[in-house]
Amino acid sequence: MALLKRTGAARLAGLFMSILLEISGTDLLGQANPAPEYQLKAVFLYNFAQFVDWPPQAFSDAQAPIVIGILGDDPFGSYLDETVRGEKVNGHPLVVQRLRRLSDVKAVHVLFISESESDRVEQIVAALRGRPVLTVGDTEDFCARGGMVRLLNEKNKIRVRINLEPVKSAGLAVSSKLLRVADVQR
Amino acid sequence: MLFLFLPGTACSNEFLRRDAIAETEEFQLAGSDAQILQSRGYLTLMRRPPAFCIAVTAVFAFANIVRAQEPAYVPPSTLKKLSVEQLVDVDVTSVSKYPEKSSEAAAAIAVLTQEDIERAGVTNIPDALRLIPGLDVAQVDAHTWAISSRGFNDIYANKLLVMIDGRTVYTPLFSGVFWDVQDTMMEDIDRIEVVRGPGATLWGANAVNGVINIITKSARDTQGLLITAGAGTEEIGFTSIRYGVKLTDDAFLKIYTKYFDRDSTVRPNDSDAHDSWDMLRGGFRFDWQSNPENAFTFQGDIYGGDQDELYHVPTTTFPFAGRNSGTDNVAGGNLLGRWSHTFAPDNELTLQAYYDRTERVSPVFGENRDTGDVDLQYRFDWGERQKIILGGGFRATHASIDNSLNISFFPNDRTLKLYSAFLQDEITLVPETLRVTVGSKFEHNDFTGFEIQPSARALWTPGHAQTIWGSISRAVRTPSEAESDIRINPAPPVPIPPGLLTIIGNPDMESEKLIAYELGYRIQPISQLRLDATAFYNVYDDLRSLEPLVPGPVSPTRVANKLFGETYGTEISATAQVLSQWRVEAAYTYFEAQIHREEGGADSRSEAAAEGGSPHNQFFIRSLVDLPWNLHFDSTLRYVDDLRMPRVPSYVTADVRLAWSPRNNLEFSVVGRNLFDDRHPEFAPTFVGTQRTEVERSVYATVVWRY
Structure with missing residues (x-):
């Protein structure tokens, strides 16, 4: 090929x-098409880009994109790309990157850690510790294992769980709008 | 006259989806189906040549059918309209049904978004309102407009409630709106929500034929520096500057200033109408989310302007009429604070208070007005199936008026108090299928005492692509200060002493009353096409008339309530996302009024004005095209039928805008308005003797820079 x-x-x-x-x-x-659950989760990722403030050094300039990375198998198909296409947050266009390896995670702002990587969540979050990357996952105990935001399916509704400690130590600020609907672990 | 609503942004959607109310500025509410209407298509063919797109559209349609066998597909544009609060509430097993829920509004609602406003290139609020289906907007002179919905249009139209960020801007002076001073930075408007028909249950008196709610962006959404500047033929010059700063992680502040200078219009004989004007305004907004439960907003504006005007005025000596060429000085300011506390996602308390001052000095009349207003609102879920919203408010307004021979008020200094309360219950009879909303407003005013304004609405959603709704409501239009206290001595058309034509107010005037019947239907046969149709039948009683004091052709007249009548009509609108880069919107409005004199009533003139002041037919079609090289081309064709009283011929005209963004923080645009003729009339002066003028073709260029 x-x-x-x-x-x-x-x-x-x-x-x-x-x-x-x-x-x-x-x-x-x-x-x-992705399962409806992942269509919804894609829109959650899009919302996270709006409700999280990154420190200025997370962007090379005012027009630099906000990158949503997917580490591992992509459950969203083209749906996430459709969701962010043409969208901007505070002048930053949104782009999606698919990443195979942890070493590919460079200028990423939101990192969705796919189920295929569930065995090494601790390893991934440890490697990113202190960097302004919002880690998002939907696997069991994602927050307990050091992840920042877990999307969990409860009674067929998507709940948001936020682990505030790593979020803060990464220099990220989550809007109270999001905190209000989330299950926050302090 | 009331408000009864509060959270500045979401409130008007109360009607529609109260579960969205806690959400404020950041997200557009799913509550208004019009926002869904505005949604960009989800065709995945962006940035391909149009010819190619046309060729594959058919294929795409087929693919959609194939898709039905696959997991349900909901366009991202639909889900993106939902607030996070709504997103966490979407059932993943029925996600494909969710978008249709968003069209659930048991009222005739339309929403104009910031994108719609920006792409129309309009410089003022009245021109933006021309893009809303069912509204009747007519420019009278350079700084005067007549705006109404469902008939009774006039410069002093009195059946429309208008609010900016929760602050009522219609004046109790004549129960209407001085549109010249209702302005803000066009870039700051988040959206304009319009409900046609009575909104009295939540909004109170004066929301008889419609509610216009102008909602500006929060300080959080207006960060950084924005500078606009432009110039043109009628728009001699305009500029605005906005700066937003983040104070803490949860507190934001913005400040803005705006200035414009507009050219005069022309008289029918082509001479200059001497009605040019300019205005300077500035303001601030502070938004603070102190914690997830508490949100605060504090905002204010201040403005001042000069407007040239030529008046026909009465004189005490022969020929008892003369001309007065002068300048109206208008100024004002306001401060508003709002606190909302969320106990739970569907349980919220909001407290709002504002102070508003307006000043107007003209050769024929002067007015200084101070208004204070406090509102409290609480909403909660009662059990699984009922959503309750209730509230109360108090308003006091004090006016001090400078009398002239032409226009005077007795008394010319008075304070009015208004107390109000409302209760509304939305009951789900069959989940996701049938819902009824019942409620009433109760208020007490100084002219007519207690007024009750109940309504009942039902919404049926058979299947998932269509909505049928109906309503019966009662609304009242309470008397204005003018109707109670005024004395107008018009300039006589022939040399007779002006006192013979005097219009005299009546402190015993009763409220005008309306029983309105509405039916609505919305359908989205395919995701790229939305249709919305409404029909109404309004029965009015005790409409205002001016009854002669003595029989005969020449007599002073006195305010009374000796007219009644029926109006009916339909409003149809459609939005089609023809291609991902081409949207077309169209709207047709039909209106008819049959007004009658009560026994003993002799005011055929008001009867004719009520029947003939609004067009029978209105139509517009609008095209929004995204072209390659970051170009946007937007055009509107508008038709407005003739008026019979005042006599104004029908007109067809077009507005176009071409914009280019060489970089994503810079945009140049050229706008042409009223292109089809050099000039055309849209309305004529009433009550006050200003001149007939015509609206001219206008071309202007604008640059917008963000940093």
């Missing part, structure tokens, strides 16, 4: 594929 990508024909084919993907709204590899 890497070899093919260099040819114009493959590029055209790639473009065609991506157009098809966009038209159908589904992933041709068989992955359909």
